[in-house]
Amino acid sequence: MSNKPNANGLGAPLARLSRRRFLAATAGVSAVVGAGTTFPLAARADAGLVALVHTQAAGDSGPIDSMMGRLNQLSEAQGFETRAIYAQDPATYETVLRTLGDAGASIVLGTFPVISEAFKAVAPIYPDTRWIQLFGDAVDPPIGNLVTVSYDYYLGCYLSGIFAAHVSQSKQIGFIGGISIPPINADFNALQAGVHAVDPEASVTAAFAGSFQDPAKGYEIASQMFLDGIDYIQTDSAATDGGIIQAANEREGAMVSALDPAQYPLGPASVIGVVSLDFGQSLHNETSAALGADWQGGRHVPTGLGSGVIDFLRSPLYQEQGPAAIVARSDEAWPAVEAARAGILDGSVSVPFNTEL
Amino acid sequence: MTEFHEFMVAILRSGTPLVYVTMAGVIAQRAGVWHLGLEGVMIVGACATILGIVLTGSFAAAIVIACVLCVAASVLLWFVIEKLGANPIIAGLGLTGLGIGGTALAVQALFGSLAAVTAPFGVPRLGAAFGPYGALSIFVLMMPFVVWGMWVLLCRTRFGLRLAAAGEHPLAARSVGTDPARVRLIALAAGGVLCAIGGAELAAGGLTIFAQNMTAGRGFMSFAAVIFGAGHPIAAAFAAMFFSLVGVAGIRLQLLFGASIPHDVLLSLPYLATILGVWISGRMRGGAKAATEASELRDY
Numbered sequence: 296m297s298n299k300p301n302a303n304g305l306g307a308p309l310a311r312l313s314r315r316r317f318l319a320a321t322a323g324v325s326a327v328v329g330a331g332t333t334f335p336l337a338a339r340a341d342a343g344l345v346a347l348v349h350t351q352a353a354g355d356s357g358p359i360d361s362m363m364g365r366l367n368q369l370s371e372a373q374g375f376e377t378r379a380i381y382a383q384d385p386a387t388y389e390t391v392l393r394t395l396g397d398a399g400a401s402i403v404l405g406t407f408p409v410i411s412e413a414f415k416a417v418a419p420i421y422p423d424t425r426w427i428q429l430f431g432d433a434v435d436p437p438i439g440n441l442v443t444v445s446y447d448y449y450l451g452c453y454l455s456g457i458f459a460a461h462v463s464q465s466k467q468i469g470f471i472g473g474i475s476i477p478p479i480n481a482d483f484n485a486l487q488a489g490v491h492a493v494d495p496e497a498s499v500t501a502a503f504a505g506s507f508q509d510p511a512k513g514y515e516i517a518s519q520m521f522l523d524g525i526d527y528i529q530t531d532s533a534a535t536d537g538g539i540i541q542a543a544n545e546r547e548g549a550m551v552s553a554l555d556p557a558q559y560p561l562g563p564a565s566v567i568g569v570v571s572l573d574f575g576q577s578l579h580n581e582t583s584a585a586l587g588a589d590w591q592g593g594r595h596v597p598t599g600l601g602s603g604v605i606d607f608l609r610s611p612l613y614q615e616q617g618p619a620a621i622v623a624r625s626d627e628a629w630p631a632v633e634a635a636r637a638g639i640l641d642g643s644v645s646v647p648f649n650t651e652l
Numbered sequence: 653m654t655e656f657h658e659f660m661v662a663i664l665r666s667g668t669p670l671v672y673v674t675m676a677g678v679i680a681q682r683a684g685v686w687h688l689g690l691e692g693v694m695i696v697g698a699c700a701t702i703l704g705i706v707l708t709g710s711f712a713a714a715i716v717i718a719c720v721l722c723v724a725a726s727v728l729l730w731f732v733i734e735k736l737g738a739n740p741i742i743a744g745l746g747l748t749g750l751g752i753g754g755t756a757l758a759v760q761a762l763f764g765s766l767a768a769v770t771a772p773f774g775v776p777r778l779g780a781a782f783g784p785y786g787a788l789s790i791f792v793l794m795m796p797f798v799v800w801g802m803w804v805l806l807c808r809t810r811f812g813l814r815l816a817a818a819g820e821h822p823l824a825a826r827s828v829g830t831d832p833a834r835v836r837l838i839a840l841a842a843g844g845v846l847c848a849i850g851g852a853e854l855a856a857g858g859l860t861i862f863a864q865n866m867t868a869g870r871g872f873m874s875f876a877a878v879i880f881g882a883g884h885p886i887a888a889a890f891a892a893m894f895f896s897l898v899g900v901a902g903i904r905l906q907l908l909f910g911a912s913i914p915h916d917v918l919l920s921l922p923y924l925a926t927i928l929g930v931w932i933s934g935r936m937r938g939g940a941k942a943a944t945e946a947s948e949l950r951d952y
Contacts, residue, residue: 353766354766360765475915501906501910501915502903502906502907502910505919508864508866509866511669512868512903515665515666515900516906519662519900519904520907522655522658534768537768538859538861541858541860541861557767652910652911652915
């Protein structure tokens with residue numbers, strides 16, 4: 296029973312620790328430490344913790360940043376604790392949600408359709424927690440403590456198409472999406488429908504960067520589109536947009552319709568407008584409702600034009616600093632955009648939701 | 653003719669960051685390190701350049717900061733591998749995670765937000781004297797000289813022989829008085845400088861933006877170029893430019909045939925080309941085999 300070092304220079308007790316045991320012990324310690332540091336929630340549950348589980352990275356100058364900002368504002372105004380948790384790996388969604396449920400979080404918000412299944416699986420297990428999925432389809436059958444919110448963003452893209460067909464001189468319109476997924480495809484099809492409603496001969500070209508966080512790829516795609524004669528690009532690609540706007544900044548008369556008013560300063564003379572989806576406002580609306588005593592779960596909330604969340608907006612900076620001729624054309628085009636918006640709201644204009652390319 | 657020039661500009665613009673980072677991978681591979689931390693060091697270079705420009709108002713100061721930080725990250729990798737005995741592949745992947753997470757943390761700490769950071773200017777451009785290529789940065793012009801210099805260094809100098817010995821047969825290197833660990837430190841540090849330039853070119857060459865995770869796998873593609881080029885600097889540089897060509901062609905194909913061919917297929921072309929390239933390299937030049945043989949870090 297010698298305890299002298301073995302060939303590896305390790306003492307016998309350490310040598311007896313097999314790799315499997317070591318890995319198991321490490322995983323256990325990691326889980327405990329991770330749960331303790333990431334979600335030190337138990338102490339806060341009484342005060343009412345509101346957690347935002349976002350499946351796309353922050354720093355997009357768009358939806359996630361907007362939601363986190365509004366959640367923090369609401370937290371300061373109403374005095375509840377918040378946590379923003381970036382769930383990057385789909386395999387961890389359910390674990391993250393269960394951990395929040397176990398900790399007694401009062402409200403859990405989740406983003407985008409990818410987290411739907413995890414919400415459906417976890418919400419019934421924690422009936423005292425109010426679950427809100429932002430950008431999700433209706434759940435059938437409804438779950439009593441779950442609200443899903445959908446966004447008819449494609450309607451804003453339709454208005455952008457109407458606008459583009461009027462302001463484009465080349466009558467060549469571009470669309471750059473992050474990834475070709477059904478909602479993004481629907482946005483492209485709605486843009487195309489808007490363009491063709493004004494000018495059936497105009498061309499509309501789609502391209503995808505393959506990522507929502509690759510401005511360099513966005514720059515290359517936009518550069519090639521502008522070289523091909525496209526003079527108006529609708530973006531739908533989060534942080535990739537930065538490269539698209541920079542490419543537009545280098546070309547006289549190039550126009551970009553982006554995603555968020557925060558992008559106006561990135562291209563004062565190129566970002567002509569935005570198809571705005573104010574996720575922050577939506578989060579504010581739903582969280583405020585869920586903080587109330589009369590909150591009703593088991594609902595689906597469709598959000599479209601006229602809600603203050605989705606709209607097509609012109610950039611005031613572009614109106615001041617953009618080329619005068621284009622600004623004049625945009626002024627002439629605006630009544631057509633307003634007419635289309637009114638038509639959608641009163642039901643006289645129907646925009647198909649087509650997710651196929 | 654204009655279209656040809658524009659196509660070449662696009663290839664050079666998107667390929668130059670890959671070439672610099674590939675050179676970092678080549679020198680590390682020659683020293684016996686499979687450098688899977690290229691992605692992490694590259695994003696540190698990209699982030700440090702943009703933040704450096706924003707905070708100091710000087711490109712020169714920004715690139716110095718980027719080089720210092722990337723060398724520090726590379727030295728950390730060396731320390732973990734050599735002194736703590738970590739597996740180089742796992743350590744490299746860890747460095748990638750550290751780079752991506754660390755840059756996000758830095759942006760959050762400095763600006764109180766994770767939003768993309770835009771600098772007022774970037775890498776100096778070549779200018780009108782270069783005609784249609786004037787929009788490219790000075791790093792593009794430097795790139796062929798750096799590749800040539802790397803070839804001279806690795807294939808025509810005593811240091812290059814020592815480096816190869818340290819990677820392929822550390823005991824032999826030690827027997828002639830060369831310390832393999834020290835040689836690897838020099839190789840990784842030099843690679844840090846190259847990654848800094850690659851990251852700077854990515855974020856500030858054509859663009860002036862840093863966004864989280866904006867390297868988007870380019871470090872791993874550079875690593876694939878090292879394998880494709882069998883660790884030879886010139887062959888690896890061509891491999892990197894080939895990946896760039898396929899990427900740019902993929903965009904062009906999307907614009908031309910996007911209506912008839914699924915975009916996902918066209919977008920996957922660079923990755924398919926990577927796999928094909930590595931396979932061809934393995935078949936024709938023993939690339940993967942050569943790399944495997946040079947992967948043993950421990951002294952015999």
